Amino acid sequence: MAQATRSATSQGAVSDDPIESVTSWLQDNAKPILYAVGGVAVAAAAVFIYRSTAASTREKASAALYQAQAPFAEGKFDEAKSALEKVATRYGSTASGQQAAILLAQVFYEQKQYDGGIKALEKALGSASSDFKSSMEAMIAAGHEMKGSWNEAAEHYGKASAASTFPADKNTYRAAQARSLTAAGKVDDARKIWEELAQLDGQTVQQEANVRLGELAAKK
Numbered sequence: 118m119a120q121a122t123r124s125a126t127s128q129g130a131v132s133d134d135p136i137e138s139v140t141s142w143l144q145d146n147a148k149p150i151l152y153a154v155g156g157v158a159v160a161a162a163a164v165f166i167y168r169s170t171a172a173s174t175r176e177k178a179s180a181a182l183y184q185a186q187a188p189f190a191e192g193k194f195d196e197a198k199s200a201l202e203k204v205a206t207r208y209g210s211t212a213s214g215q216q217a218a219i220l221l222a223q224v225f226y227e228q229k230q231y232d233g234g235i236k237a238l239e240k241a242l243g244s245a246s247s248d249f250k251s252s253m254e255a256m257i258a259a260g261h262e263m264k265g266s267w268n269e270a271a272e273h274y275g276k277a278s279a280a281s282t283f284p285a286d287k288n289t290y291r292a293a294q295a296r297s298l299t300a301a302g303k304v305d306d307a308r309k310i311w312e313e314l315a316q317l318d319g320q321t322v323q324q325e326a327n328v329r330l331g332e333l334a335a336k337k
Contacts, residue, residue: 178208182217189224197224205241215241215249222256226263235260251281255290258297267301288314288322295329308333 185200201221208214218241225234238253238260245253258273274294281287291310298307311333314326 174208175211175213178204178211178213181208182213185217186220189220194224194228197221202237205237209241209244212246212248215245215253218245219249219252219256222260226260229263231260231264247280247282251277251286251290254280255293258290258293262297267297268303271297271301271303271306285321288317288320292322292325299329299333304333304336 181204185197185204188194188200189197198221201217201224204217205214205221208217218237221237222234225231225237235257238257242250242253254273254277258270258277261267261270261273271294274290274297278287278290278294281290291314295307295310295314298304298310308330311326311329314320314322315330317323317326
C-alpha cells in the first residue's frame, strides 16, 4: 500500500517535520534576522572603534605629558604651566591628563601661586577617576596649608581620606587632617581623630597618634 502523501491544501498548517518547520520559520523571518545580525555587527563595530579611539587618545595623552614634563624638570615654570595646562584640558579624562593637572598644581605652588594651583585641581576634579581624586584633594589641602588656611586644609584632607581606596593612605590623610585642625585651633576635633588612629595596632600612623595625644594632654 502506498504511503500517504501530504495534502497540497495543508500548506497553512503547522508541519510535523522539525526540519521543515525551522526552514519555514527562517524563510518567513529572513528580514528580521538580517536586521538583528546587522544591528549586532554595527554595535560590535562601534565598540571596536570606541576602544581603538580611546587607546589612541591615551597614547597621545601619554606622549603629550612626557613632552610637557621636560620644561618642569628644567625649572622653566612658565613654559611648563602652559604645556601642562594644555594636556590637562585636552586629555582630562585620561590618566595622563589627570597627572598633568597634579603637576600643573605643583608648578603653581613652586611659584607660590597657591590659588592658581588650587583652581587647576578643582577644575580637574570634575573628570577625575577614583584613582586620582584622593591625590587631587590632598594637593588642594596642601595648597591651603601653604596659604595658612587651616580649616580648608583640614576639610580637603578629610575628603582625600574618604576618596582613598587604600587604608594606609586613608590614615595618612586623616593624620594630616588632625594636624590642620590643631593648627586651626580645633583641638577637640583633632583629638578625636588621633584617638581613632591610636587604636590602629601595627599601623605606622599609630605611633604619631600616641605622640600627638601626649602633646595635647600636656597643653591642658
